[in-house]
Amino acid sequence: MAERLLHAGMNTLVGLAVVFSVLILIAWIISLFKYTVYLEKFLADRKAKKAEKKRKKQEAKNGVKTISEESVDKTIEQIVQKEELSNDLELVAVIMAAIHAATGQSLDSFVVRSVKKVGRKG
Numbered sequence: 001m002a003e004r005l006l007h008a009g010m011n012t013l014v015g016l017a018v019v020f021s022v023l024i025l026i027a028w029i030i031s032l033f034k035y036t037v038y039l040e041k042f043l044a045d046r047k048a049k050k051a052e053k054k055r056k057k058q059e060a061k062n063g064v065k066t067i068s069e070e071s072v073d074k075t076i077e078q079i080v081q082k083e084e085l086s087n088d089l090e091l092v093a094v095i096m097a098a099i100h101a102a103t104g105q106s107l108d109s110f111v112v113r114s115v116k117k118v119g120r121k122g
Contacts, residue, residue, distance in 0.1 A: 072102045 076098050096107055 072098045 076094065079094055096110075099105075099110060100107055
């Protein structure tokens with residue numbers, strides 16, 4: 001009887017040790033989640049650097065500088081701020097010119113289907 005009780009106690013202690021070890025391991029893994037933000041930022045920066053390197057390589061190969069979407073957006077924003085474009089055809093022309101400058105495609109390869117004004121805050 002005493003031997004059975006000893007085995008039962010050992011089984012209980014081993015079971016408790018395993019459970020608490022796994023709980024500590026899970027807590028440690030959860031504590032590592034705070035570093036995922038840094039990992040995502042690192043991977044995004046690396047991807048951006050690769051894209052920039054590829055773009056520069058393409059520029060060197062073609063001998064033509066490409067225009068980034070950010071600069072196109074900035075230019076369009078400046079044009080819209082300077083002028084009150086009352087005619088939709090003028091706005092379509094500006095948008096098409098910006099797209100043409102950014103992509104280098106001919107104007108026949110895309111169509112502007114509609115123009116909608118969006119209220120901006122600030």
